[in-house]
Amino acid sequence: MVTNISLNSDDFIGISLSKIPCNRDLASAVYIKVNEKFIKFKEAGDHIPEDKYNYFISMNVRELFVLKESAEIFFNAIDNYKKAEIVEKVLEVGESNRTIVEKFIDIRETVYEAFLEEALSNETVDILKNQVIEFVATVKHKNPQAELFAKLSSLNNTIAEHSLNVANLSLLFGMASGQTHLHVLENLYMGALFHDYGKAKIPASILEKPVSFAYEKAMSEHPEAGVELLKKNGLISKQVLSIVLEHHEQFGGVGFPKGLQGDAIYGLTKIVSVAIVFDNICMNNRGKSSMYKNAIKVIEYDNGKQFDPSILPRIIDVLKLGYGGYVRTRERKELT
Ligand SMILES: [Fe+2]
Structure with a gap:
């Protein structure tokens, strides 16, 4: 229940939303600040649903607040959730992939931070780029099985998690397509x-x-709008901007915003486009055991239409290897 209270800012401590996991029990009540007043948003034991994160991003709300007296309990709980998640993921993907799991979780926190900022700061982009380079270099060096990426993927529907899934898939597809240069893979990941x-x-x-x-209008213009916003940050490369601008273009020429056709579309964008469609289909069918298989079928069907036939066969091979036989039993239980 939302309650107005007469506490002042000295009683609270702000916590970036990027550090608060969604769909997890909150260790104490959390508050939002509206017109300099603190309003109770959730009670201890509640959780913040994923759709609220997209709402907070669109509202430029970066922080929630907890009472100072509860801060230690709250931070400990966050820390424990993070540790538990690492243990859980490492059990799934194997001890040899621990570094990949840890580096990925660091990237995820920074991505939330980046989306929550009113304007993308150089500091955040700088941290993110370094984390991405380290992650990409580790993945490239270990050359992991495609199934690792299926296990790292999230079925959480926030725009930040979708972006992370698309980035991991794009990296996998990029490597499968023969991209080996670290900075090319970095641009691919950042663009995704x-x-x-x-x-x-x-x-x-x-x-x-x-x-x-x-x-x-906003939906049809979001690729250009994204470029305009990202351009304001001088650290975003032109390759990344091309991916953002073209991510809804289609090989057959019926995409938007420009209706580009064939090789007029940037090579890295073509890779990201497959990843976007694959993750969207999975998200729309989450909870169904056939979701990965169905997504692969749809992608195969669009060979030569939406997707470039010169890159798609290798991507399909890697998808079948990683996702073809993989069923998300745990999430299925959680979602029923
Ligand atoms: Fe889009």
């Missing part, structure tokens, strides 16, 4: 992470009215 940045930043007032001209 930020492909929907323009969509994430559509104001909540527009997102709340999905049947409106303003909503349609």
Whole structure:
């Protein structure tokens, strides 16, 4: 229950939303700050649902607050969730892949931070780029099985998690397509992470009215909007901007915003496009044991239409290896 209270800012400590996991029990009550007033948002034991994260991103809400007296308990719980997640993931992917798991979880926290910032800061981009380079170098060196990426993927529907899934898939597809240069793979990963940045930043007032001209316009313009916002940060490369601009273009020429066709589309964008469609289909079918197989079938069907036939066969091979026989039993139970 939301309650107004007469506590002042000295009683609270702010915590970045990037550090608060969604769908996990909160160790203490959390508050939001509206017009300089602190309003109780969730009680201890509640959790923050994933759709609220997208809402907070579109509203530029970066922090929640806890009472100072509860801060230690709250931070300990966050720390324990993170440790438990690492243990759980390492059990799934094997001890030899621990570094990959740890580095990925660090990237995820920074990606949330990046999406939650009102304007992307150089500091965040700098941290993210370094984390991505380290992650990519580790993955490249270990040359892991495709199934590792299936196990790292999330079925959580926040825009940040979707972006992370797309980035991991793109890295996998890029390596399968013969891309080996570290900075090419870094651009591929960063472009995939930020492909929907323009969509994430559509104001909540527009997102709340999905049947409106303003909503349609914002959706159709989100690739250009993303580029305009990202361009303001001087550390985002032009390769990344190309991926953001073109991620809804289609090989056959019927995509948007420009209707580019064939090789007019940047090579790295073609890879990211497959990853986006694959993850969207999985998200739309989450909970179904056939979701990965169905997604692979849809991608295969679009060979030569939406996707470049010169790169797709290798991507399909890697998808079948990693995801073809993999069933997300744990999430299925959680979602039923
Ligand atoms: Fe998009």
